Amino acid sequence: MASYWQIFISFFKIGSFTLGGGYAMIPLIQQEVVDKKGWLKENEFVEMMAIAQSAPGPIALNTAIFVGYKARGIKGVIFSSLGTILPSFIVILLIAIIFTDFKNNPGVERVFKGIRPAVVALIAAPLYKMGKSAGVTRKTIxxxxxxxLLVWLLNLSPIYIIIAAILGGLLYGKITHKL
Known part of the structure; x- marks a missing residue:
């Protein structure tokens, strides 16, 4: 069983060394809680990710809440949440203190532009792995x-995509259950 401090340190470490937000944290969380610590099984992690994405709030925090609860209950939630939140809070606080001196520095702008492709790769890798675990095929991808592409090229709101997916899923369900 995980100790509260193990949970805190795991999520603090993940939060400290991940750039790009919650989706970029997913492969590190998966590696830590499934592969290294064994707090969750692979299928539990995939199911938990579906719920974490559906719940309101940041996905990294939602994931930490689910893992903390599974590992140690309500107190586990507190430790995992604090471990996830504190690194970002500390970094943002430091940036707010010193950023006014560097905000127009071209070198800083180039560094942030250079980080973007790495962040995309960090997000794409767990999506691919979770897709394989969830049974996503070449047809469904x-x-x-x-x-x-619709969101990017046509500037279509993701809300319309979600509504279309819901309606398509309902229609598909009706058609397949009639057969």
Whole structure:
């Protein structure tokens, strides 16, 4: 069983060394809680990610809450949440203190532009792995690709994509249950 401090340190470490937000944290969380610590099984992690994405709030925090609860109950939630939140809070506080001196520095701008491709890769890797675990095939991968292209190229609101996906899922369910 995980101790409260193990939970805190795991999530603090993940939060400290991940750039790009919650989705970039997913592969590190998965590696830590499934592969290294064994707090969750692979299928539990995939199911938990579906719930974490559906729940309101940041996905990294939602994930930390689910893992903390699974590992140690309500107190585990507190330790995992604090471990996830504190690194960002500390970094933002430091940036707010010193950023006014560097905000127009071209070197700083170039560093942030250089980080972007790495962040995309950090987000794409766990999506691919989770897709394989969830049984996503080459036929079904076309739907998220089309959705991403519609949002990107046509500036279509993701809300319309979600509504279309809900309606499509309902229609598909009706058709397959009639057969």
């Amino acid at each position: 076309i739907f998220p690709v089309i959705a991403a």
